[in-house]
Amino acid sequence: MIQPSSVGIVAPQSAHFDQPLTLRSGGVLPAYDLVYETYGTLNADRNNAVLVCHALSGSHHVAGCYADAPDNIGWWDNLVGPGKPLDTRRYFVIGVNNLGGCHGTTGPRSINPATGKRWGAGFPFVTVEDWVEAQARLADRLGIERFAAVLGGSLGGMQAISWSLQYPERVANVVAVASAPMLTAQNIAFNEVARQAILTDPEFHGGNYYEHGVVPARGLKLARMLGHITYLSDDSLGEKFGRSLRHGKAMYNYGVEFEIESYLRYQGDKFAGHFDANTYLLTTKALDYFDPAFDHDGNLAAALAKSSADFLIVSFTTDWRFAPARSREIVYALLHNRRKVSYAEIESTAGHDSFLLDDTHYHAVLSSYFKRMKV
């Protein structure tokens, strides 16, 4: 076996679709582009494709790096590559930026052909189901009738689950990591604070800030700072930062006193410098809306009856955003339907962000699951 290594230099591709897409919200996208990357090779039977769905701040750039930006490494590079748990010598892996995104796929920052201006606030609301629909069209384009697996963490896991309900015949395995069947009131509450931070930023301009040459950076920074707290555990923040004081003592001002403040401000500024606020808003709404049990009187087992895939569900002990109990809800609902489901609850101190980290036990679970899959 070779040493695990990177997929190396990759390049995003773009697919244009001019068949209108009617969205759950009632809106219609007359045409759109999806930006995606692929790693590995589609085999002759076209049965080794794995779709990786991204979460709130992710993108199509799952693995490898760019020739002109060697430090821009894919967000799940530790998982995807030759000899890695999702082994690109065996699988053909696809990452795609979702509709409404800000990494090349058509979104609020794109030009609306009907007006010649950026979509801005006019971009229609998108849902997890809409993303799956668009991903399915990309799969058609790539000649993939059935995925060996659809895989995602957090919001990405919701897409993987939705695949098994919207296209049960097109997905053999669903891998949902650090995910949940739907948000709780607390989850929605955090999203709502983040949204209000953006919506009430005077530079939001009702979502049409592009035309004013500004961005609602203050709001987006606050949203990201808040998000970060929920991605990490109390324990991991304690280990990393504790009560460390920047100056060794209280300075009695509103500058950085505790190192945790510096960290959050830095993360917030970095994010606000490149991410699109409208995409952030739309994505938190997609999170809020996702609820496969809604049309089944809240009965998740009834909702998941449509699925026919095999499932791997993974959670992390200190994840309080999507706690293990939420993953177990999925597991129980699947078992109720006598689906094949594997479940791993990984000991980790890192909270929700664990799904992005290179944890030995976690990666061993994914590795053995992918090794066992038939392609």
Added chain:
Amino acid sequence: MIQPSSVGIVAPQSAHFDQPLTLRSGGVLPAYDLVYETYGTLNADRNNAVLVCHALSGSHHVAGCYADAPDNIGWWDNLVGPGKPLDTRRYFVIGVNNLGGCHGTTGPRSINPATGKRWGAGFPFVTVEDWVEAQARLADRLGIERFAAVLGGSLGGMQAISWSLQYPERVANVVAVASAPMLTAQNIAFNEVARQAILTDPEFHGGNYYEHGVVPARGLKLARMLGHITYLSDDSLGEKFGRSLRHGKAMYNYGVEFEIESYLRYQGDKFAGHFDANTYLLTTKALDYFDPAFDHDGNLAAALAKSSADFLIVSFTTDWRFAPARSREIVYALLHNRRKVSYAEIESTAGHDSFLLDDTHYHAVLSSYFKRMKV
């Protein structure tokens, strides 16, 4: 025994102090007023006084109501009154608005006599220790040499603990409910997001918004919305709101969709309509700074060695802001010093806010503790 009842109509009093108060921050308040209320009667031995310390958004108005505002009921009215756990037939209870506050005590909204303008950003940073110092001067004024008890929830509990360290001879019992010995990195992180929301509000004007005839309502609203999430448990939000939709279905807009959003916006607006943003900032900083173990290399037991009071420590199972583990840290440190300490961990679904609620078990614990006290 009479039926528990209200202390009835109360009236705030004000005490002026013109002996300068040097603060931990190095700042000096040349003179100040403390607004306070009292319930019950100080006995001849002057040994039945109980000081109630308030938390972030509290005030001196602990119990009863005002003649001209019968609906303005004290924040701990369920606890304090004739026949209630803190029985005003037996105890002389004092509530005082802390320095830097916005309910009458000298704070950023007060006029700085040196300039003739509101203090605003010029108001010095205040700490838990400064509050205790000011409270001690009020006790002197009222002829109270030693408190039967100093009592508080959350940040109020920190003041009660600090009393036992700053004036061990002046407090017979400390009752700290839903409190913590100091904030964690996660606690500070939430405070920091709240502060950044206020500080970056364009209407904050560097803290001198009074002069501009505006208030940073957007920032204060965000801060309060976020705070509220941390005061309640995931469970209680789930029970109260779940995923209830205002319109029974997704509307695909940024208005209120889920009832939890409506609740948070309402709470945020209500708070922003009356609370002072500078007070909010100062109070979150006082929370961050409080750390009795700081001067003892982080050794809480060493820090608490100074105390000589008896202690009652109470926590609530679903409080994740100041979790039971934080209360246990206090208990262990006290036991290490062979102090008399009672500890109750109350089963509650209501999270941090439990300390304000009328829980039977919780109130029974407080009631029996106060009944047992010698006065």
